[in-house]
Amino acid sequence: MEKIDWSKRxxxxxxxxxxxxxxxxxxxxxxEYLMAFAAARGLAxxxxxxxxxxxxxxxTAGFEGRQTVILQAHQDMVCEKDATLDHDFMTQPxxxxxxxxxxxxxxxxxxxxxxxxxxxxLAILDSSEIxxxxxxxxxxxxxETGLTGAENLKPGMMNGKLLINLDSEDEGEIxxxxxxxxxxxxxxxxxxxxxxxxxxxxxxxxxxFHGGHSGDDINKGFANANKILARFLNTALEKYDLRLISxxxxxxxxxxPRDAVAVIAVPYADRxxxxxxxxxxxxxxxxxxxxxxxEAKFFMESTDAVANCIETSVARNIIRSVFAxxxxxxxxxxxxxxxxxxxxxxARIRTEEGKVTMLASQRSSxxxxxxxxxxxxxxxxxxxxxxxxxxxxxxxxAPNPKSELLDISVRTYKELFGKDPKVKAIHAxxxxxxxxxxxxxxxxxxxxxxxxxxxxxxxxxxLATVPMVFDHLLAILREIR
Numbered sequence: 001m002e003k004i005d006w007s008k009r010x011x012x013x014x015x016x017x018x019x020x021x022x023x024x025x026x027x028x029x030x031x032e033y034l035m036a037f038a039a040a041r042g043l044a045x046x047x048x049x050x051x052x053x054x055x056x057x058x059x060t061a062g063f064e065g066r067q068t069v070i071l072q073a074h075q076d077m078v079c080e081k082d083a084t085l086d087h088d089f090m091t092q093p094x095x096x097x098x099x100x101x102x103x104x105x106x107x108x109x110x111x112x113x114x115x116x117x118x119x120x121x122l123a124i125l126d127s128s129e130i131x132x133x134x135x136x137x138x139x140x141x142x143x144e145t146g147l148t149g150a151e152n153l154k155p156g157m158m159n160g161k162l163l164i165n166l167d168s169e170d171e172g173e174i175x176x177x178x179x180x181x182x183x184x185x186x187x188x189x190x191x192x193x194x195x196x197x198x199x200x201x202x203x204x205x206x207x208x209f210h211g212g213h214s215g216d217d218i219n220k221g222f223a224n225a226n227k228i229l230a231r232f233l234n235t236a237l238e239k240y241d242l243r244l245i246s247x248x249x250x251x252x253x254x255x256x257p258r259d260a261v262a263v264i265a266v267p268y269a270d271r272x273x274x275x276x277x278x279x280x281x282x283x284x285x286x287x288x289x290x291x292x293x294x295e296a297k298f299f300m301e302s303t304d305a306v307a308n309c310i311e312t313s314v315a316r317n318i319i320r321s322v323f324a325x326x327x328x329x330x331x332x333x334x335x336x337x338x339x340x341x342x343x344x345x346x347a348r349i350r351t352e353e354g355k356v357t358m359l360a361s362q363r364s365s366x367x368x369x370x371x372x373x374x375x376x377x378x379x380x381x382x383x384x385x386x387x388x389x390x391x392x393x394x395x396x397x398a399p400n401p402k403s404e405l406l407d408i409s410v411r412t413y414k415e416l417f418g419k420d421p422k423v424k425a426i427h428a429x430x431x432x433x434x435x436x437x438x439x440x441x442x443x444x445x446x447x448x449x450x451x452x453x454x455x456x457x458x459x460x461x462x463l464a465t466v467p468m469v470f471d472h473l474l475a476i477l478r479e480i481r
Contacts, residue, residue: 006123006130006474007467013126014119018094018111024076024145026090027051031075034139043125050152051075051141057125059133066133067480068160070442071124071473073117073167074143074431078252078455082107083207083259085457102452102460110459112451114143117166120470124477132477136160143167143431144254144455146183147394150431155438162405162480164473165432168448169216171465172417174409175446176400177425179215179340179363180433182374182393183253186358186381188318192308195243200271203303204278205229205249205261208295211456214254214345215363215428219329221292223285225249225260226346230322232281233262237319240266240274244315245306246351247322253347253361254429255455260349263303275300310356314385318356321384322346325360330373333365333425340427342369344377363427365396397433397444399425405443405480412475417468447472 022030034053038045044056053075059066079089085107095106104110121137124130136158140149168175206229210222226249236242242264249260266274282298289296309315327346333339342364349358360377364370370393378388400406406423413421432444449469450462 004129006470009123009126010116010119010466010470013122014112014115015096017115017118018096021090022076022111023079023089024142027075027141031141034075037122037125041126048152048154048157050149052149052153052157053139054158055125055137057135057137060128060131063131063133067162068134068136069132069477069480070136070138070158070160070163071121072138072140072163072165072431073114073121074140074149075118076142076144077111077113077115078109078144078255080109080211080251080255080456082457098463101463103463104460105457108457109455110461112449112459112461113169113454114167116449116461116466120166120473123470130474130477133480134160135477140431144252147429147431147434150434151394153435153438158439161441161443163432163435163442163444164405164476165430165444165446166448167430168426168446169451169454170448171450171462171468173422173424174406174413175424175426175430176403176406176444177365178397178430178432178446179365179427180367180370180394180396181361181363181429182370183391184360184362184374184377185389185391186360187387188314188356188385189354189387190310190314190356191354193311194307195265195305195309198268199243199265200268201245201263201265201303201305202271202274202300203261203263204232204300205259207259207297207299209258209293210295210458211256211258212453213428213455214256214347214361215343215426216454217256218343218345218427219340221289222256223289223293223296224327224346225257226322226349227327228285229260229262230319232278233264233319234323235281236274236277237316239277240270242266243309243312244319245309247318247356248350250346250348252455253345253359255347256345257347258456265309310351317384321381321386322349322358325380326373326376331369336425339365339425341365342373343427344373363429365425365427367396394429395433395437397430397436400443403443403445405445408479409445409447409472409476412479413472416472416475
């Protein structure tokens, strides 16, 4: 019998998924696709009130009586695009291409996080030849914007006690723990103030920074666009009678900001001086980040005059607090060498009518550390006069060194590839910690193919790692008793 190319089947499903709109909170089409997929194959499927889908497949012949395994991936994707690209994620497919062994998208996120997890699960559900015991495939919603699906997963939705999360990003690494997280919201209220006569208006900003995942990439030296722009504005405050009209940057809580822009006004006589200062500043920053921010763009251009600005005292507090507030790695783990323990990401700034709002995300594998860094941010912004609040957050996933599933995964990997996998915890948030709330007896691991640049338009998938991860997954399923 001809050998089946399972990795091609996986990629075929992924490319099909790339045509389905699935921004976080807008996964309706993805849910419909999954339910139709199950119906077409006569598989039992159910959807809960938040949109989580569970598809069940019986054991193949000879594997009856074995433990049920849950394969889990999330339906949604981070929808980021180049600022100059006109792309509607709800109506236009992800356009992919291959370059030097990597699958990429043209100007947008690829959605391999976690479309590849979905594709692997579907390839198994689609097959009658793959050997395994009973399988339940859980597809959760809104993982990227608050773990909504996992948080609302009710007891009784699934029956298995072994769960393989398919949302990791490094082939050859098996994850057995993750960080918990929390979000901090900030609001500065202001009264409009008239811009004095004789002022010159400028639009100033940064663009095309690397960005990336605010968990996985927080320790890689990528610049935060919000912080970089605030750094220039803070310096300019000391030299010029600067007026701030608006400030915005970043987008999603779990993405390092790639761009930021401000509209400012300075006395007409200072218009050329501040341009010179900005050019010097841009050169200095490009030199500082010459390794990690090779595509960074800096711009300052004249713009239309407006009547009002943010009241001066509040504007100064906004600029100075954004510049001063902590961002990046707060602490490294003392237990796991090389693991970021605690971090913060100043993710988004927006100017709205009468207020400037901000969102920052904090992560930690130590619960008290998560709150410590959050309170650090809160203290800074409160000193500047802002209103600060936080959400409930989500728990971390503590490693289980006695895991039966881990033992099987390590052994099968070594048998397949002749080397030991790396067993690690991850600084990013996975849904596994929340699953334990309703299913405290779960034994879990997380695996996945190699991805880079996730949560940014530079997201890419190393194609050679897809068959490796899928072969490993099949080997694990065969060995579970």
